[in-house]
Amino acid sequence: MSLRVAGRLVGAFFLLAFVCYGIGSALAGQFAGTALVVLNSVMVVAIGVLVFRALRRPQPGSAWTYLVARGVEAFLLTAGIVLLDRVGAGAADIAYQVAMLSLALGSLPLCLALRRRRWLPSWLAIWGLGGYLLLATGAAAELMGARVGLVLAIPGGLFEIVFGLLLLARGFAPSTVAHPGATLDGASSAEAGGDSRASRAALAAGLGLLLMAVLAGLANFGVVERMVSTDAAGTTTLLLSNGRALVLAVVALCAVVCLDVLVAWALRAFFADTHRTVPLLSAWCRTVYAVVFAVAITHLIAAAGLLRDDPATDRIGPGVYAQISDFQEIWSLGLILFGVHLLLIGWLAWRSPSAPTWLAMLVAIAGAGYLADSIGALVSAAYTIEVAAVTFGGEVILMGWLLVFAARLHSPHRSEVDGRDARQAQLGAA
Template sequence: MPTLTDTTRRTAARIAAAGYVALFVLGVFANFVVKQGIIDPVDAEATVVAIREQETLFRIGLTAFVVVFLIDIPVAWGLYVLFAPGGRARSLLVAWFRIAYTVFLGVGAVFMFLGLQIATGVTDLAPDVALLMFAAFDFAWYVGLIAFGVHLVLLGALIIRSRIAPRIVGVILAVAGSAYAVDTLVHVLVADYAAIADVMLAIVAIPSIVAELTFTVWLLLAGRRSSSVTAEDVRIPVAA
């Protein structure tokens, strides 16, 4: 029966670590440089003008979102394999919540593409419709971020329970996941989110950056050495 060997888990750690590094770089570029740098959520005309002037950059940013969507799939697999000794069913649940987030990001990328088509004059729709497509991207992503937040909370709990990684890593991930979930719910429940946007950004950004960097460093180290769990724990069946 197939088993998860220590070598397999080190490979999974390397894949997850490389994925996290790529996700960080691509995510920062796509979201902060392109999306937030070009799209004005309250001015449709200005957004359309900016997209037409920087269409190539916008398309590169959209491509980056699509690549993020693809990379998240092997990252979910890598984390499942790496943390399976802590409980195969629990590790699978963690992976599924990450996949759920990834699916919504893919849906959001479709809305972003439709907004691009409208903004560049491929259709006769008004600029306001393009802005609506970009708003739809945001909301699809927010829904996905709820799943991502649950993914981080469950991953943190799995780490704390299994001790495959240092417990502090699990705690930080759980805090970051809670911040993502709370921010998304606030987006839905609060009519004037812009009034508290700066506060919410700090609440989400600080723990998430610390968590992502800490976890990435641990994954890089885990990919270079044997697991701290015993060989008996590592060699668990892949199939039920």
């Protein structure tokens, strides 16, 4: 498919998605409305995939970020229509606002990438950046209780209409920017390209793991675990006084879902030369785990929605407690896939010439710990051992090692040595 055709399809989907979601949300509660919202989500995913295919080589970071952000948006919009029917308007609104936050933040690097490729005029790129920043601000304000999201969404909405019409008319215009060519020595160029790819993948995975550790720690241990009491009434009392903290935890955990997918495919790129199929299998294991985790988070959204709709402790206490319990159970089930992912990463690290053996062992042990806890809880309700609380250190060490690996490849000394070797190779060839 040519860039022009792909761009025109993206433009058409932008415009059709507006119509589908607008009519679908107006018909909420009816089959036709649900079908239109689901169709909107399908088109949102299609937009992400088409943009990803167009940008994955020249702008891989922006392409992956946009694809994952649109995927999370599509999931939450569909979840919102389900939550509206089963839980209430509060949960549906939270899902919608988090979806808009995902769309806005994921679209910022897209605007920059399209401007860099000269596929978007400067004035329109600036409009898009401003519109999406306002959309993110409005969504965040709505989540905190300030009703300003609709007004702040107008510039971004108008941008998407203009952007869609522009793409429908001309598609993605081919870039006129020349890309840096290869070095004089083909072998040196290939080696440098391999080092650069490994460095970028290691940096992306390491930073992603670092952000995940911070966000998941604050959200789960700082909010959810701290608020869960031993009984429904106690849990609801804690949540009623910290409702906004629960909403922030939902946002943080949704960000963790995005990072999980990005880290999965960054690790796949890092270990791509180690084996042909296992890196792909490990990436899909973590991606499916992220989907299961996203499903679990919808139960936290439901709990926050119940608190927003009717903050009467005697009426919603059991419902809130049940939703948080479901979140924990589904997440625990998904950690089986996460454990398998870590076992595969440990095996790849053991096979890789770049990673030390001790790192492979620690990562594999971390994966085994998650498997033991998740399967143990699944088999017996009396299982209370937390092996992963001890073995999770393998993930932390993997994160640190990836960041150090990326820093070493980017070090000035390494660049100087590589440059000297390349010059010597050129002189030898002459």
